[in-house]
Amino acid sequence: MELLLPRPGLGQIKPYRPAQPLGEERPWIDLSLTVNPLGPSPKALAAYRNAAGQIHRYPDSRQESLRRAIARRYDLDATRIVCADGSDAMIQLFCQAYAGPGDEVLCHEHGYQGFLKAIRVSGATPVVAKERDMVADVDAMIDRAGERTKICFLANPNNPTGTYIPLEAVQRLRAGLPPHVLLVLDAAYAEFVRRNNYDCGVELVENTDNTAMVRTFSKMYGLAGLRVGWAYGPPAVVDALNHVRGAFNVSVPAQAAAIAAVTDVGHEEATYAHNSHWLPWLTHELEQLGVRVYPSVCNFILARIPADPSLGVQQVMDHLARCNILVRPTQDYGLPDCLRITVGSEEENRALVRALAEILA
Ligand SMILES: Cc1ncc(COP(=O)(O)O)c(C=O)c1O
The missing domain is CATH 3.90.1150.10 (Aspartate Aminotransferase, domain 1)
Structure with a gap:
């Protein structure tokens, strides 16, 4: 056999x-x-419990209320948001949508491990740029980008180093990468950072057609067990992610709890x-x-x-x-x-x- x-x-x-x-x-x-x-948040817990009576139903495939709640909280355009069952799953959706065998995907030396896994699952080849003193090195990343590079992942701030690069460096990265490379900014810990020179990259997402951002409800919002992540991207990127994701990928209680969590300032x-x-x-x-x-x-x-x-x-x-x-x-x-x-x-x-x-x- x-x-x-x-x-x-x-x-x-x-x-x-x-x-x-x-x-x-x-x-x-x-x-x-x-x-x-x-x-x-106690409000998220209450919403989760309230949703128990609805678990025989499929979740809202359009993720309408959740996308609107996120958009209100962060002052974003809800049509450019797409949600998934955790930001790890979202990172995998990016790879599935944009990379495959023969392609390269760029990440950084001590960068978040979920990138490597998602890249390998897609069949693409990971290319790892060196860091400098445990911080992503923009010049090294630009140097490693080439014709076959489809995506560049940057965790900002990064896990496990805890370090970040300022907005000016992220802008330099975007400007230095070839335009055919989709820059994906993973800002899983953005809610913890209140430094003047830090920015999760919303303006870059809104002003370019090749930059996207990934966020999660697992860290600041304390919903790691429910698995909710989201991405903000140019309309064509959001459309591609919506084509790849499962229609019902965020469960009824997860959507309910996330809506309550993101409004509990x-x-x-x-x-x-x-x-x-x-x-x-x-x-x-x-x-x-x-x-x-x-x-x-x-x-x-x-x-x-x-x-x-x-x-x-x-x-x-x-x-x-x-x-x-x-x-x-x-x-x-x-x-x-x-x-x-x-x-x-x-x-x-x-x-x-x-x-x-x-x-x-
Ligand atoms: C930088 C970063 N991105 C993404 C994730 C994935 O988070 P989740 O899949 O729980 O949303 C983590 C979790 O540790 C992380 O540290």
Whole structure:
């Protein structure tokens, strides 16, 4: 019998590895995933519960109310918005719509892993531009773009580095890329960044026909478990994404909760205030322990464990696990001596610092 083989290249995709050891059900302090420590907005929770009576129906395939709610919140044109079951799925839709075997898709060295997976699933070839000091390097990205490049992904700010490039650099990237390259700006953490020189790129999307933006409800809005992401793009790009996506790709409760979440400015402010307090606190406390922390504008930090032959990242993770704390190793991002640690609740942050002090001090 002939062997059934999946498409070539799929073997290069690294399967997702959860931080939690298999079968170990403990009350973990899970700082391994970049979620909102305050949870979802109570309004989103109520909308989710209210939607329970409607789950025998198919969701609104036009995503009308959700697109309008997003457009109102961010002052956007609702006809240029399209939603998906998470921004990872949206990144895959971009690759499906614009890239395939023989094409190249550009991303950056320590850039978000979802790009590589989506590129490989589409059959296209990833091209990875070097970064400079853990920050995307616009010149290196422009250098690596060529005739076969179809898409250029930029996570801004980026996961796991937590760093960003200013609007002026994003504009330079757009101007330097050939016009046939679709620039996709992944701004999953945009709601956490209030720096004068940062911008998620709305104007570029509106003023060019080859730039799009991807956003998510998983981070600031605390709806990671519901899977809602969205894209903002030129009409032709939105049309292409609508052709590729499943008609019912965002569930009834997910649409309902996302509409409530995006209108709950109070919860967003509380989350922002929490992060603004605990992100610098964590950074300071870890630096006191000799850990190098990269300057993050997100809801997590990237920590480089001090070089010590008797104490590596694995020993630190093992010790944290003994204290019931999970963090994310970053060797798959080419950062074998780092850990990504999400800002948790006050109690979780203090527990993390106590546990790290036991092993690093
Ligand atoms: C930069 C970036 N983009 C996209 C995603 C995917 O988020 P989701 O699929 O939950 O919307 C993540 C999640 O970690 C991320 O960090």
